[in-house]
Amino acid sequence: MSKTIQIWSLLSAIHLGVAALSTILGIDRLSAIIAGTIYLPLWPVDILGLPVFQGNQWMIPPPNALGWILVFVFWALLYWIIAVFLVRIFRMRCRAA
Numbered sequence: 001m002s003k004t005i006q007i008w009s010l011l012s013a014i015h016l017g018v019a020a021l022s023t024i025l026g027i028d029r030l031s032a033i034i035a036g037t038i039y040l041p042l043w044p045v046d047i048l049g050l051p052v053f054q055g056n057q058w059m060i061p062p063p064n065a066l067g068w069i070l071v072f073v074f075w076a077l078l079y080w081i082i083a084v085f086l087v088r089i090f091r092m093r094c095r096a097a
Contacts, residue, residue: 003083003090004080008076009080012076015037015075015079018034019037022034037071038063038071042067050080051064052064052066053067
């Protein structure tokens, strides 16, 4: 398994672990942060006119299937970019040493 995939997996597992921890322990502040990681990437897409929320059920409606896919793709790409960047930094340090 390449270093990039390992780092990406670790970042994704941390994100999912924090989400599970906030659900299990019922920590409001942590739950608000996790909710932000879902809704903040979707609001710009919603402004562009893509239907990423399920109607107007609540004050903040839940994401629909397209919304969940976009959230997953957003965080997967972001964590992949971070992993590639970290691997390059580690390689440069190893070459310099």
